[in-house]
Amino acid sequence: MVSATLDTSQGVIDIKGVSKNFPHPDGSEVKALSQVELTVSGGEFVSLIGPSGCGKSTLLRLIAGLDKATTGTLELDGQTIDGPSAERGLAFQNPYLFPWLNIYNNVAFGLRARRVYKRLKSMVGQYLELVGLGKFGQVYPHHLSGGMAQRASLARALINEPRVLLLDEPLGALDAFTRMNMQDEILRIRSEKRITMIMVTHDVDEAIYLSDRVIIMTPGPGKVEKILAVPLTRPRARNTPDFLSLRSRILEILNFAGRLDEPAYQI
Amino acid sequence: MVKHLLWPLYRLKDDYRLRPIFHHLAAWAALLALILEINLAPSGLQPPTERPYLRYFLIVVLALTIILPLAARSPERKAKILAKDNFYAAAITLLNILNIVTSKYTLIPAIFFPAPDRIIAVLFEDFNYLILVCLFSSGKLLVTGFFSGALAGLVTGVAIGFSKPAAYWLNPLIKILGPIPPTAWIPIVLVAFPTTWAGAVFLIALSVWFPTSVMTSSGILNVQNAYFEVSSALGAKRVYQIFMVGIPAAMPLIFTGLFSGACSSFLTLMTAEMVGVKSGIGWYINWQREMLSYSNVYAGLIIIAFSFYSLITLFFKVRDRVLVWQKGMIKW
Numbered sequence: 001m002v003s004a005t006l007d008t009s010q011g012v013i014d015i016k017g018v019s020k021n022f023p024h025p026d027g028s029e030v031k032a033l034s035q036v037e038l039t040v041s042g043g044e045f046v047s048l049i050g051p052s053g054c055g056k057s058t059l060l061r062l063i064a065g066l067d068k069a070t071t072g073t074l075e076l077d078g079q080t081i082d083g084p085s086a087e088r089g090l091a092f093q094n095p096y097l098f099p100w101l102n103i104y105n106n107v108a109f110g111l112r113a114r115r116v117y118k119r120l121k122s123m124v125g126q127y128l129e130l131v132g133l134g135k136f137g138q139v140y141p142h143h144l145s146g147g148m149a150q151r152a153s154l155a156r157a158l159i160n161e162p163r164v165l166l167l168d169e170p171l172g173a174l175d176a177f178t179r180m181n182m183q184d185e186i187l188r189i190r191s192e193k194r195i196t197m198i199m200v201t202h203d204v205d206e207a208i209y210l211s212d213r214v215i216i217m218t219p220g221p222g223k224v225e226k227i228l229a230v231p232l233t234r235p236r237a238r239n240t241p242d243f244l245s246l247r248s249r250i251l252e253i254l255n256f257a258g259r260l261d262e263p264a265y266q267i
Numbered sequence: 268m269v270k271h272l273l274w275p276l277y278r279l280k281d282d283y284r285l286r287p288i289f290h291h292l293a294a295w296a297a298l299l300a301l302i303l304e305i306n307l308a309p310s311g312l313q314p315p316t317e318r319p320y321l322r323y324f325l326i327v328v329l330a331l332t333i334i335l336p337l338a339a340r341s342p343e344r345k346a347k348i349l350a351k352d353n354f355y356a357a358a359i360t361l362l363n364i365l366n367i368v369t370s371k372y373t374l375i376p377a378i379f380f381p382a383p384d385r386i387i388a389v390l391f392e393d394f395n396y397l398i399l400v401c402l403f404s405s406g407k408l409l410v411t412g413f414f415s416g417a418l419a420g421l422v423t424g425v426a427i428g429f430s431k432p433a434a435y436w437l438n439p440l441i442k443i444l445g446p447i448p449p450t451a452w453i454p455i456v457l458v459a460f461p462t463t464w465a466g467a468v469f470l471i472a473l474s475v476w477f478p479t480s481v482m483t484s485s486g487i488l489n490v491q492n493a494y495f496e497v498s499s500a501l502g503a504k505r506v507y508q509i510f511m512v513g514i515p516a517a518m519p520l521i522f523t524g525l526f527s528g529a530c531s532s533f534l535t536l537m538t539a540e541m542v543g544v545k546s547g548i549g550w551y552i553n554w555q556r557e558m559l560s561y562s563n564v565y566a567g568l569i570i571i572a573f574s575f576y577s578l579i580t581l582f583f584k585v586r587d588r589v590l591v592w593q594k595g596m597i598k599w
């Protein structure tokens with residue numbers, strides 16, 4: 001089990017000069033990311049925010065090791081990232097639970113894949129409890145609500161005790177109330193597990209509510225425009241003056257960026 | 268209104284609703300068939316059987332149609348049995364008509380259309396030979412062919428689904444060889460294989476192999492890539508992904524392939540037995556046809572119908588077991 005004390009030496013992400021080009025059907029190249037520099041310290045929560053097409057998912061996929069950077073290097077705790085691995089957990093907007101496995105076996109998947117299930121099977125129950133699905137182990141995914149499916153997918157990613165959890169709009173498909181509950185849920189899990197979390201979101205409030213730092217990205221080519229620290233104490237309220245002023249600053253930066261490039265970004 | 272006019276045909280149920288009197292239609296149909304069988308004199312154009320088998324049969328049917336709904340342990344089970352009542356009634360009536368047309372008045376040639384009595388007699392008197400010798404032999408052939416074909420199909424499909432070189436070499440092979448009806452190979456198989464039995468196994472395997480490999484590969488190629496990405500981020504390596512992600516995700520299509528393979532294997536089995544293999548139920552039917560004993564031919568057909576029906580039922584049971592996770596998602 002990961003100790004509850006903050007260990008900042010683990011889960012450090014180092015991104016140096018990373019660019020990613022995709023071939024475009026017309027033969028040219030799409031510059032999805034250009035010269036991204038970013039360091040995330042251990043146990044930190046950062047959000048990637050920015051208009052559609054600014055390369056947020058691309059950056060997350062590079063960290064996950066699902067794609068290779070065109071130039072530059074990505075490192076986790078000093079080790080070059082060169083493929084997907086169980087130490088970097090992943091959750092998408094679509095939970096992608098394996099429909100042929102019940103929730104218990106979905107959560108147990110990582111243990112089995114790493115051949116440690118026999119030794120660690122008690123963890124499955126613990127992680128089901130952690131996300132509040134203790135009673136739903138025998139249920140198949142298509143019986144779960146969107147929020148429950150997303151919890152199950154978090155438990156499945158967390159059971160490997162990754163050093164980093166990568167979240168691509170994990171709450172994007174949920175209704176406003178479920179979404180706010182899940183935000184608190186994520187904070188609770190983080191306070192228990194203390195792992196680095198990098199989350200893509202379109203929701204400025206969500207980014208401020210959850211993050212230590214907000215990374216604002218702009219498109220054409222995708223790059224990091226600005227990094228804002230969120231100096232609010234936790235637990236946070238969503239309506240304090242500080243919260244709201246931070247919110248309008250981020251919107252300002254995004255709108256400004258929008259006017260320079262493509263049509264204005266609407267939130 | 269109509270119900271009130273037809274009052275005599277209805278009776279009051281415990282819950283005071285009107286229900287038709289002819290509730291147990293199948294039992295009435297069986298009773299009618301039995302009465303006609305006993306009271307109408309045979310035409311004398313059909314060779315008589317040693318015993319009145321049809322009467323025995325109808326008595327058993329009558330007893331079952333009465334006892335089964337009564338013996339049902341739960342109301343749901345009883346409702347389920349009674350839901351099929353009309354169908355059984357129609358089937359029994361058809362038998363009744365057939366009996367009158369063939370045995371009682373012999374309106375169609377007796378040699379090609381034997382009385383039900385004679386067919387039941389064959390089933391009864393030749394039971395051991397039909398089941399223990401013929402059906403067993405067919406079963407052995409079918410099972411050997413089906414499982415080797417299914418295994419080969421799965422391996423081919425998985426190889427195509429996961430390996431580019433395998434797809435490069437195997438896809439054209441499947442496209443060219445697959446559509447040839449397996450029975451078209453018979454002339455070659457008869458000379459190329461050491462025994463006709465081995466040849467028949469090959470043909471049956473071939474007819475299962477084609478649809479299984481096509482559906483397996485297309486099932487695997489259609490698995491959303493996100494499932495492989497998620498599983499690799501969970502620490503799954505290539506081989507583990509093939510068996511724990513690719514194949515389970517492709518299972519619904521694999522079963523579609525196995526099903527068409529099974530249907531085509533039945534056809535191949537019968538043809539192979541009729542033209543080459545000198546045993547089995549297909550061979551029996553052909554042999555009896557040559558001897559013009561059509562009651563035996565029909566008996567053979569009935570056995571085939573029941574065996575294939577049972578196999579298909581078993582197949583669907585297995586499929587529903589394996590695909591429980593799809594409950595409510597597919598129907599075919």
Ligand SMILES: Nc1ncnc2c1ncn2[C@@H]1O[C@H](COP(=O)(O)OP(=O)(O)OP(=O)(O)O)[C@@H](O)[C@H]1O
Nearest residue numbers: 022023030032051052053054055056057058059222
């Ligand atoms: N596999 C790919 N092939 C070609 N182009 C791609 C590919 N993936 C992303 N792109 C392009 O790279 C750019 C960045 O895409 P990305 O998905 O990272 O944006 P995003 O910020 O996540 O957008 P959204 O907010 O809509 O999810 C886009 O212009 C997109 O068209």
Ligand SMILES: [Mg+2]
Nearest residue numbers: 056057058200
């Ligand atoms: Mg995205």
